[in-house]
Amino acid sequence: MSRGHQEHPARPMGQHDDHHGHDDHGAHASHGSMKDYVTGFVLAVILTAIPFWLVMGKKIESPSSMAIVLLAFAAVQIVVHIKYFLHMNGKAEGGWNMLSMIFTIVIVGITLAGSLWVMYHLNHNMMPHLSPENMPNETVPQSMQQSMPGMQHEMQQAK
Known part of the structure; x- marks a missing residue:
């Protein structure tokens, strides 16, 4: 056997398929033509430009609707990349x-x-009521001040 030719592990020694000079790689996967690559590139550019225009022009007011539209464009772009650049099919x-x-x-x-x-x-589930903006100015709630007689005197002196 020549150095560049290897046996297929599933075939017994000496049994070869005659490919008439074609290598095995071309038999299993179809490589794209220039037309496929150009089509994929044009579709990818369009599927990038439209969402960019939608976001920059603020064409959709609702953030949730914008997110859904952008995710739809992203999903279509993934399919375009898989089909035209990765050449994956069933x-x-x-x-x-x-x-x-x-x-x-x-x-x-x-x-x-x-x-x-x-x-x-x-x-x-974060506690927004404990953020500094929402904290009350007084450190002791009014209900607790009434139950602590010495506290009212201290609060008045502090003011």
Whole structure:
């Protein structure tokens, strides 16, 4: 066997597929043409420019609606990158590419959803009534001053 030619691990020694000079890589994955790359580039630019214009021009007033629109553009852009630049489809490498992509999407989704959930609950459950702006000027509440007779005298002297 030549140095540049290796046996396939699943085939017994000596059995070769005749590829007529084509390498194995081209048989499994289709590489994009220049037209595919240009199409992907143009779509990526458009899918970046439109959200940029929406945000900078403040075309959508509601922050939640803006977030949904931006996430939709981001999802479409991910699909464009996967199709036109990574050349992933359900047929490449026996479907393993698609399976690994689905697994990655699920893990990223769980991570993002969990992070947003934790941040929302941290923000919601923090105690805003203890912030310095909301603290009362007096250190002892009025109800406690009445139950402590010596406290009223001290408070009047402090004023």
